[in-house]
Amino acid sequence: xxxxxxxxxxxxxxxxxxxxxxxxxxxxxxxxxxxxxxxxxxxxxxxxxxxxxxxxxxxxxxxxxxxxxxxxxxxxxxxxxxxxxxxxxxxxxxxxxxxxxxxxxxxxxxxxxxxxxxxxxxxxxxxxxxxxxxxxxxxxxxxxxxxxxxxxxxxxxxxxxxxxxxxxxxxxxxxxxxxxxxxxxxxxxxxxxxxxxxxxxxxxxxxxxxxxxxxxxxxxxxxxxxxxxxxxxxxxxxxxxxxxxxxxxxxxxxxxxxxxxxxxxxxxxxxxxxxxxxxxxxxxxxxxxxxxxxxxxxxxxxxxxxxxxxxxxxxxxxxxxxxxxxxxxxxxxxxxxxxxxxxxxxxxxxxxxxxxxxxxxxxxxxxxxxxxxxxxxxxxxxxxxxxxxx
Numbered sequence: 220x221x222x223x224x225x226x227x228x229x230x231x232x233x234x235x236x237x238x239x240x241x242x243x244x245x246x247x248x249x250x251x252x253x254x255x256x257x258x259x260x261x262x263x264x265x266x267x268x269x270x271x272x273x274x275x276x277x278x279x280x281x282x283x284x285x286x287x288x289x290x291x292x293x294x295x296x297x298x299x300x301x302x303x304x305x306x307x308x309x310x311x312x313x314x315x316x317x318x319x320x321x322x323x324x325x326x327x328x329x330x331x332x333x334x335x336x337x338x339x340x341x342x343x344x345x346x347x348x349x350x351x352x353x354x355x356x357x358x359x360x361x362x363x364x365x366x367x368x369x370x371x372x373x374x375x376x377x378x379x380x381x382x383x384x385x386x387x388x389x390x391x392x393x394x395x396x397x398x399x400x401x402x403x404x405x406x407x408x409x410x411x412x413x414x415x416x417x418x419x420x421x422x423x424x425x426x427x428x429x430x431x432x433x434x435x436x437x438x439x440x441x442x443x444x445x446x447x448x449x450x451x452x453x454x455x456x457x458x459x460x461x462x463x464x465x466x467x468x469x470x471x472x473x474x475x476x477x478x479x480x481x482x483x484x485x486x487x488x489x490x491x492x493x494x495x496x497x498x499x500x501x502x503x504x505x506x507x508x509x510x511x512x513x514x515x516x517x518x519x520x521x522x523x524x525x526x527x528x529x530x531x532x533x534x535x536x537x538x539x540x541x542x543x544x545x546x547x548x549x550x551x552x553x554x555x556x557x558x559x560x561x562x563x564x565x566x567x568x569x570x571x572x573x574x575x576x577x578x579x580x581x582x583x584x585x586x587x588x589x590x591x592x593x594x595x596x597x598x599x600x601x602x603x604x605x606x607x608x609x
Contacts, residue, residue: 247284250313253297257339257517258290259495266290266312268298269495274514277302279310288315292493292519293338293451322369322453325528328592333531337453337493337519343371344447344518346456346465349389349407350382355457356395360585361527362455363401364540368532371453373401374446378461380407380436398543398576402446406439406465440468447498451517458523466520471499493521534593541586543575557590 256268256277266279279298281290290296290312297314322336322343343366347354359375366373375396383389386407393403447469456462466472498516529537538545538557547569551557557564566586570579 248313250297250299253299253313254302255316256296256298256302257495258292258294258296260292260492261290262492266296268296268310268312270298270302271295275302275304277304277310278308279312282311282313285312285315289335290315291335291338292495293340293453293517294318295339320369320371322365322371323531324365324524325530327526327528328530329595330528330530336455336521337495340371340451340453340519342447342450342452343369343373344376344443344452344454345373346376346378346454346460346462347392348379348382348460349377349392349405350379352457352459354390354392356392356581356585357588358457358524358527359392359396360540360589361529364529364532364537364589365527367540368536374452375401375403376443376465377403377405378407378465380405382407395578395581397578398582400542404439404442404446406436406443406461435465435468440465444469444498447518448516451495451519453519453521455521455524455527457525460523462520462523466496466518469498469518470496472496493519495519529589529593532593534590537589537593538586541582543579543582544569544586547574556594558587 255271256279257271258266258268259276260267264280266281268277268279269275270277277298279296279300281288295316296312297316298310299313300311301308302310318338320340321338322340323333324336325331325333343362345359345362345366347359354377363373375392377389377392380386380389385391386405388394389405389407393405396403443465454462454466495517496519497514498518534556538548544566547566548555548557550565550569552563552565555563555565557566560567566583569575570583573579575582
């Protein structure tokens with residue numbers, strides 16, 4: 220009998236791996252007893268979640284297995300450990316449930332790195348001001364492209380209508396998007412709700428006021444509450460357009476609000492992180508938004524966005540956001556880049572015939588601007604290929 224016969228693998232000594240140890244088993248725990256919660260805020264490695272069943276707010280840390288997986292507001296996650304929510308307690312986030320939608324953006328159109336804005340939303344509230352700061356249709360178009368790409372229903376909110384010359388069509392935005400089936404809500408001294416495009420009814424409000432402070436029309440707030448009830452809605456917009464002011468009116472929260480820089484014309488950042496909040500129950504006994512419905516209606520207030528890159532969107536999918544032009548593309552030549560009639564694009568003839576409405580030329584110019592930005596110039600593409608871009 221050899222002296223080695225009594226030895227087996229249990230006696231082997233393995234040197235520890237400097238980069239970490241192997242898991243003891245490949246079988247991952249199922250965590251069948253985990254409680255589900257919705258992430259309402261992310262702050263420096265701490266995740267605040269509201270339990271789905273009870274609404275209890277819990278602070279959690281991410282499990283080691285998820286250290287490379289981004290967790291964003293709106294995510295539904297599995298929590299184990301101490302989920303009492305008491306001060307000083309921490310639960311453990313062990314699983315991210317399958318996401319229904321994912322709203323993404325990039326720093327610019329040439330940046331391949333995606334930035335997740337929010338998860339599991341079914342509506343996107345795009346907020347622009349009629350003035351102070353001036354609205355940008357380019358930002359709205361980009362947000363619409365991102366919403367349609369993520370299969371999220373967009374809603375346009377125009378604030379500070381009292382600062383516009385025409386409160387019923389602030390900055391011409393209502394007429395600009397009249398050919399789209401885009402629900403639009405206007406808030407100000409002369410609040411008006413418009414839905415369904417050019418044939419929508421308009422309810423005139425009161426006369427414009429003289430104050431330059433954001434004024435929320437109660438009718439507009441009530442209309443928004445009905446549109447957001449029963450949904451998870453992400454709210455995006457530039458700083459200073461009144462996002463936090465509207466969130467406070469809808470949820471009863473006390474989010475910080477700020478003004479606009481008089482020199483740059485841009486808003487000051489007041490929200491530093493995205494926060495998900497439930498709508499405040501309606502005090503009107505005839506309103507369908509009761510306590511239970513309010514707890515199931517979420518709005519995610521995001522920090523002011525300076526840029527909204529669409530590097531993650533395929534150029535062929537950009538046209539889908541321009542529903543007033545889509546039908547005209549049927550006559551385009553196969554593989555048309557929609558750059559010009561010389562390239563076989565039939566959109567010019569479609570617009571000139573008036574099928575896209577009075578704002579058709581501007582809409583076509585916006586589409587081509589987006590496509591050109593996504594494609595980049597020949598020099599930019601060569602620099603990216605060679606790694607010369609800064």
